[in-house]
Amino acid sequence: MRVLSGIQPSGSLHLGNYFGMMKKMIDYQEHQQLFCFIANYHAQTSVSDGKALARGTLEAAANFLALGMDPEKSTFWVQSDVPEVQELAWVLSNFTPMGLLERCHSYKDKVSRGIAANHGLFAYPVLMTADILLFQSEKVPVGKDQKQHVEVARDIAIKFNNEYGEIFTLPEPEIDEEVATVPGLDGQKMSKSYGNTIDLFAEDNALRKQVMRIVTDPTPVEEPKEPDACNVYKIYRLFLDKAADEALRARYRAGGLAYGEVKQELFETARSHFAPQAARRKELLADLDGLRRILARGAEKARHAGAKTLQKVRKKTGLAY
Ligand code: ADP
Numbered sequence: 150m151r152v153l154s155g156i157q158p159s160g161s162l163h164l165g166n167y168f169g170m171m172k173k174m175i176d177y178q179e180h181q182q183l184f185c186f187i188a189n190y191h192a193q194t195s196v197s198d199g200k201a202l203a204r205g206t207l208e209a210a211a212n213f214l215a216l217g218m219d220p221e222k223s224t225f226w227v228q229s230d231v232p233e234v235q236e237l238a239w240v241l242s243n244f245t246p247m248g249l250l251e252r253c254h255s256y257k258d259k260v261s262r263g264i265a266a267n268h269g270l271f272a273y274p275v276l277m278t279a280d281i282l283l284f285q286s287e288k289v290p291v292g293k294d295q296k297q298h299v300e301v302a303r304d305i306a307i308k309f310n311n312e313y314g315e316i317f318t319l320p321e322p323e324i325d326e327e328v329a330t331v332p333g334l335d336g337q338k339m340s341k342s343y344g345n346t347i348d349l350f351a352e353d354n355a356l357r358k359q360v361m362r363i364v365t366d367p368t369p370v371e372e373p374k375e376p377d378a379c380n381v382y383k384i385y386r387l388f389l390d391k392a393a394d395e396a397l398r399a400r401y402r403a404g405g406l407a408y409g410e411v412k413q414e415l416f417e418t419a420r421s422h423f424a425p426q427a428a429r430r431k432e433l434l435a436d437l438d439g440l441r442r443i444l445a446r447g448a449e450k451a452r453h454a455g456a457k458t459l460q461k462v463r464k465k466t467g468l469a470y
């Protein structure tokens with residue numbers, strides 16, 4: 150099965166990004182044909198500082214690689230290193246009714262929040278469609294907010310196929326209901342924009358501060374507590390296997406558990422869980438040319454994988470003459 154997804158480069162990385170999306174992508178590479186890329190063209194809809202975009206792209210790549218993305222097993226690249234998607238996006242634009250884009254929630258939400266509507270923001274789902282269709286992707290794991298964009302990709306593929314024959318595989322979104330939203334320090338969805346994150350690669354002091362800020366209720370230490378109502382537990386459990394989870398739940402219910410104590414344990418667990426990856430990430434970022442070489446090889450693989458489809462498209466549409 151061909152699985153494809155992209156992630157925008159976006160500065161620091163939190164537990165929600167990791168447990169909600171990256172871990173799943175990294176696990177896919179063992180059993181599926183995985184295509185995974187850093188969506189830096191898409192990031193241009195919100196980042197105009199060139200230095201920040203370039204740095205963010207390198208960091209996002211280092212994060213993925215440090216966390217276990219294996220460029221031998223998967224195809225892992227930076228979107229703008231395969232500019233063929235732009236050509237395909239243009240071709241597909243001609244099969245994209247305005248109404249289809251006008252109905253997109255993500256676009257409407259952004260405009261209603263006061264973000265200036267420009268063509269990049271409006272055409273965002275067409276570029277995303279090109280990302281998906283160029284590689285004949287079958288499954289596209291995404292968060293709920295991106296589901297409609299995958300449906301747009303399907304609609305455009307159907308229109309194109311109706312005109313020219315079965316050129317594109319019809320993609321299916323995959324929304325993992327099981328990896329429910331990872332809660333943040335205040336119990337709301339963990340998100341950069343809410344400032345309620347625990348960051349994977351924070352320095353010890355910063356990490357400890359974040360963990361200590363988790364909001365808890367005023368139940369006295371000696372009283373039994375309900376783990377499912379506790380923000381510390383809801384985050385801590387992400388790191389635990391079944392037996393450790395049961396043991397922690399029993400401690401909550403037995404009484405005598407201080408939140409400060411569980412926070413300290415969570416801090417130590419998170420720190421040691423990501424310590425090897427943090428070290429690997431440092432190494433990758435200390436050798437940017439090495440990192441660029443890994444990404445260049447990934448782009449080559451991706452270009453090769455997309456070439457046949459693009460050739461067919463050029464032929465069918467008359468661009469190849
Ligand atoms: P943020 O909300 O911090 O801006 P992004 O929107 O950049 O995060 O999310 C990048 C990826 O991480 C998306 O695929 C999204 O589904 C996933 N993700 C982000 N936050 C969470 C969360 N709290 N729980 C589960 N998944 C999340």
Ligand code: TRP
Binds near residue numbers: 154155157277289
């Ligand atoms: N728009 C996606 C997001 O912000 C990122 C993305 C770009 C993507 N192209 C894609 C996801 C293709 C899946 C498939 O999360």
